[in-house]
Amino acid sequence: GQQLNQSPQSMFIQEGEDVSMNCTSSSIFNTWLWYKQDPGEGPVLLIALYKAGELTSNGRLTAQFGITRKDSFLNISASIPSDVGIYFCAGQEGGSEKLVFGKGTKLTVNP
């Protein structure tokens, strides 16, 4: 099935640093979503993107829907310890409500 390439696989950063992760696809998506998953929990939606070129912020998080509709990035500014977790991108293709997920980026923030 469809796969999303998410990178990096893991990141180890110092508190206060900025973080960037991205996802790419071989096909076009109508919607890009970014989720965070804490241990023992289900994914929680961070940002949803619906239009090519769209740039959306949610506090210290910023995400963009690539102009080609085949990629998206998520930036986290001034990281804090509670940013620790696994971040997943997910895409929705046209004509389907199903989501395809990236493999996740595991973020560790050192205080």
Next chain:
Amino acid sequence: SAVISQKPSRDICQRGTSLTIQCQVDSQVTMMFWYRQQPGQSLTLIATANQGSEATYESGFVIDKFPISRPNLTFSTLTVSNMSPEDSSIYLCSVVGRDGYTFGSGTRLTVV
């Protein structure tokens, strides 16, 4: 956004037995999905739960192994049948509502 109650939150089961997971939503939703997240992996769609008809399964998943019910627009169950240790995963339900996609907190299943 929709609020999902998923039960049980975790269970330890003997191989060869079956477990039924429930997903209750606080509002009527059109689309409900069931996902599996194997240890250290991403989410993989098992099936789309269709209200009033048989679920639509993704490649690699079959009804005999993962029977799904959806009697109304707010409730669905997923059964993991004849379990083996390879079925140890987190199982999550997800819905599409007015505010987009929402996930339950998951059921952490360990098969021994």
